[in-house]
Amino acid sequence: MRLLIASTTKPYTTATTPQPPESSVNHTEVSHFSALAASWWDPYGSSRLLHLMNPLRHDFLRRCLSASPPDPAQKLDILDIGCGGGIFAESAARLSMAQSVTAIDPTPECIAVAKRHQRSDPLLMEAGRLNYLQTSIEELHNHTTTANSAGARGDREMKQYDIITLFEVIEHIRRPYPFLSSILPHLKPGGWLIGSTIARHPVSWFTTKLMAEDVLGLVPRGTHEWSQYLIPGEIREWARREAELNTSEGLGWRTMGVVYVPGIGWREVRGSEEVGNYFFGVRKRGDGV
Amino acid sequence: MASTALLRRVLALPPHLRRSVYSSATTYHGASQPDIYDVVCIGGGPVGLSFVSALRSHPSTSALRVALIDSQDLSTARTTKDTETFSNRCSSLTPASLRFLKQIGAWEHAKKERTQPYHAMDVWDGVSGSKIHFDSVDQQQTGLLDAVAEMIPGSRFQASRRKYEVEDVGVATMCENANTTSALLQRLHELDEERSKDRLIFDMLEKTRVESIDLGPESKDKESLDLSQWPIVTTSHGRIAARLLVGADGANSPVRQFADIPSPGWDYNQHGVVATLDLDQQSTAQNLRTAYQRFLPTGPVALLPLPGNKASLVWSTTPQHAAKLKTLSRPDFTAAVNAAFRLMPLAWRENATPAASTGLPRNFPRIASVQEGSIASFPLRMRHADTYTGHRIALIGDAAHTIHPLAGQGLNLGLADAEYLAQRIAYGVDHGMDVGSCWTLDGYNSDRWAKNNAVIGVVDKLSKIYGVGSGPVVWGRSAGVEVLERLGTLKGWMMGAAAGVK
Numbered sequence: 001m002r003l004l005i006a007s008t009t010k011p012y013t014t015a016t017t018p019q020p021p022e023s024s025v026n027h028t029e030v031s032h033f034s035a036l037a038a039s040w041w042d043p044y045g046s047s048r049l050l051h052l053m054n055p056l057r058h059d060f061l062r063r064c065l066s067a068s069p070p071d072p073a074q075k076l077d078i079l080d081i082g083c084g085g086g087i088f089a090e091s092a093a094r095l096s097m098a099q100s101v102t103a104i105d106p107t108p109e110c111i112a113v114a115k116r117h118q119r120s121d122p123l124l125m126e127a128g129r130l131n132y133l134q135t136s137i138e139e140l141h142n143h144t145t146t147a148n149s150a151g152a153r154g155d156r157e158m159k160q161y162d163i164i165t166l167f168e169v170i171e172h173i174r175r176p177y178p179f180l181s182s183i184l185p186h187l188k189p190g191g192w193l194i195g196s197t198i199a200r201h202p203v204s205w206f207t208t209k210l211m212a213e214d215v216l217g218l219v220p221r222g223t224h225e226w227s228q229y230l231i232p233g234e235i236r237e238w239a240r241r242e243a244e245l246n247t248s249e250g251l252g253w254r255t256m257g258v259v260y261v262p263g264i265g266w267r268e269v270r271g272s273e274e275v276g277n278y279f280f281g282v283r284k285r286g287d288g289v
Numbered sequence: 290m291a292s293t294a295l296l297r298r299v300l301a302l303p304p305h306l307r308r309s310v311y312s313s314a315t316t317y318h319g320a321s322q323p324d325i326y327d328v329v330c331i332g333g334g335p336v337g338l339s340f341v342s343a344l345r346s347h348p349s350t351s352a353l354r355v356a357l358i359d360s361q362d363l364s365t366a367r368t369t370k371d372t373e374t375f376s377n378r379c380s381s382l383t384p385a386s387l388r389f390l391k392q393i394g395a396w397e398h399a400k401k402e403r404t405q406p407y408h409a410m411d412v413w414d415g416v417s418g419s420k421i422h423f424d425s426v427d428q429q430q431t432g433l434l435d436a437v438a439e440m441i442p443g444s445r446f447q448a449s450r451r452k453y454e455v456e457d458v459g460v461a462t463m464c465e466n467a468n469t470t471s472a473l474l475q476r477l478h479e480l481d482e483e484r485s486k487d488r489l490i491f492d493m494l495e496k497t498r499v500e501s502i503d504l505g506p507e508s509k510d511k512e513s514l515d516l517s518q519w520p521i522v523t524t525s526h527g528r529i530a531a532r533l534l535v536g537a538d539g540a541n542s543p544v545r546q547f548a549d550i551p552s553p554g555w556d557y558n559q560h561g562v563v564a565t566l567d568l569d570q571q572s573t574a575q576n577l578r579t580a581y582q583r584f585l586p587t588g589p590v591a592l593l594p595l596p597g598n599k600a601s602l603v604w605s606t607t608p609q610h611a612a613k614l615k616t617l618s619r620p621d622f623t624a625a626v627n628a629a630f631r632l633m634p635l636a637w638r639e640n641a642t643p644a645a646s647t648g649l650p651r652n653f654p655r656i657a658s659v660q661e662g663s664i665a666s667f668p669l670r671m672r673h674a675d676t677y678t679g680h681r682i683a684l685i686g687d688a689a690h691t692i693h694p695l696a697g698q699g700l701n702l703g704l705a706d707a708e709y710l711a712q713r714i715a716y717g718v719d720h721g722m723d724v725g726s727c728w729t730l731d732g733y734n735s736d737r738w739a740k741n742n743a744v745i746g747v748v749d750k751l752s753k754i755y756g757v758g759s760g761p762v763v764w765g766r767s768a769g770v771e772v773l774e775r776l777g778t779l780k781g782w783m784m785g786a787a788a789g790v791k
Contacts, residue, residue: 055716055722058721092721120515125514
């Protein structure tokens with residue numbers, strides 16, 4: 001449900017004066033999410049389903065990390081792309097395993113809502129724990145590298161993250177594969193890229209377009225563009241083309257299908273990843289692998 | 290220059306000491322920033338203490354910063370060493386409550402020689418003499434066939450009644466509230482020793498009076514911390530802000546009033562008279578004990594076993610009777626209690642009243658005397674809060690519900706509240722939730738409210754049905770009790786519910 005960018009082809013090199021990336025933020029999407037901004041933190045508003053889904057994001061994240069559990073003493077840096085009003089970003093920043101959370105979104109109203117809500121929690125106001133940036137992934141390095149300005153502009157290092165999350169984002173992106181590839185340089189070796197989206201299937205058209213938007217009104221009309229949905233196999237195909245990603249089942253690639261049952265909530269349902277909402281995780285190969 | 294040196298020395302301290310230097314400095318200057326806690330529990334009774342112990346014992350919640358506030362000096366909450374005297378404030382702990390107290394590491398600190406498990410319960414009707422016998426055997430699946438067989442006159446039903454003698458699990462365990470409280474305090478002390486390095490995590494603010502509860506101030510600008518939706522507790526010792534404020538503060542809960550949660554109900558126009566009694570039968574730890582309850586038109590009278598020859602009395606009766614009973618001499622009070630269990634309402638001479646006709650159970654003990662100074666009474670009420678939660682608010686125990694004591698469920702419901710709320714908070718911490726938000730608390734409210742409401746409803750209706758002295762209600766309830774007595778399966782289900790079996 002958050003919105004993103006995509007499709008720059010500019011490599012993240014140490015070129016002298018990086019040209020501004022071709023910003024392909026979908027402006028229709030930006031205005032759609034601006035209008036929704038006020039309801040992000042209303043428990044009975046249009047973001048209720050996202051709030052209810054949030055615990056499953058943590059369950060899936062923990063399942064991915066269980067492939068090789070991180071040392072509890074070593075705290076993790078997390079990047080949340082398309083953070084919206086900050087539902088996941090806030091929850092990630094509260095985890096005992098989190099060192100810092102950087103959360104980005106191109107929609108100014110979302111960042112304003114997220115920052116306002118952050119102020120109601122003293123824990124999240126601790127310096128460095130949760131940083132919101134109104135930016136796209138292509139521009140992120142301009143924000144995160146200026147702080148450690150040691151050295152000339154040309155050889156500065158890009159900050160990398162242990163976990164990068166991408167929840168309910170790629171279904172809003174016109175050219176998802178270049179966008180996904182543009183994330184990888186931000187990921188530490190051995191780190192996980194974890195996301196969730198909706199599979200393109202007649203069932204998901206029925207549930208997310210016809211029922212959720214038109215009939216039941218669970219989410220606002222125009223939230224989803226069904227033709228942009230990706231099925232798990234397509235994301236895995238992309239991952240296989242990226243040499244630095246590990247796509248072996250369980251160790252480097254995971255999925256989990258979830259179904260919303262009215263009156264009960266979100267539940268994991270095996271096999272449902274092919275027809276509806278699902279999580280995916282893919283791991284960057286470690287230094288030694 | 291001097292201040293720079295001081296600052297450097299403060300910064301060299303470990304973080305928790307640095308924080309304490311900082312907070313004492315700000316307190317000294319009277320700064321307006323309150324001390325911030327994750328969970329603040331008001332009320333240090335068994336329910337509040339078990340809730341805090343559960344949080345401190347669970348790995349997910351042991352790092353939360355927790356404060357417990359009570360106006361009393363909790364260190365004095367100890368049972369007397371004298372094994373001959375027992376407190377008149379006792380509770381019947383169900384197996385589910387015991388499991389919870391064991392799980393949080395508190396039960397091992399309880400003085401076992403002061404607790405008394407009982408294995409059966411005899412309940413009879415003071416007007417018609419019809420009776421019902423519960424024992425832990427009924428909890429097993431006896432099946433429909435057994436139930437039907439038991440309906441046949443002359444069946445092996447009587448023989449099966451004493452099957453429980455091979456059973457280990459009792460119906461419930463009598464325990465003085467002071468014993469439970471003291472066990473929980475010892476457990477908290479033990480947890481503090483284990484984690485003495487992070488002293489600041491848990492604060493026991495005893496002898497601390499809550500002066501007011503308000504919402505925090507509006508923030509000064511658009512950048513700084515905004516506590517305007519946080520409850521701020523002003524105590525006799527300072528101000529603290531609560532991410533989650535838990536009211537374990539009893540029937541007149543100030544937390545519930547702050548949250549503006551209505552708690553409708555009614556008064557029974559009855560008082561509960563409690564006392565500690567001496568019986569004419571001496572029991573040892575090996576003896577199987579029975580609890581007794583007789584329904585009189587004025588209310589139920591219950592005799593609950595304590596170790597040795599002791600027993601706890603709970604007699605629900607009219608306020609006038611209660612006032613009268615409290616003025617009686619100890620021998621007269623003893624005679625009145627014996628009469629309450631043994632006589633028919635209009636037959637005053639015991640030798641003219643055949644025991645069988647009153648429904649008096651076999652082996653029912655005679656009360657020998659009453660412990661000096663143990664007679665007390667309190668008004669009986671039914672109250673149930675409309676909801677147990679609000680933004681950054683949760684109610685547990687009597688703050689959420691007050692119930693008629695006839696089923697001995699009050700404290701057990703409160704302990705179940707404490708257990709479930711602590712579990713929800715652990716789930717919230719594991720999933721990065723704000724533990725004061727509805728995303729954490731809704732699950733507690735929806736689960737506990739419905740379960741408590743079912744128990745409260747049944748107990749309320751029982752008390753009303755048995756408050757009637759004659760006519761169709763008596764015939765109806767007698768028939769109902771007789772049928773219940775014969776239907777082992779249904780009784781087993783009822784016992785499971787009463788014992789809190791999940």
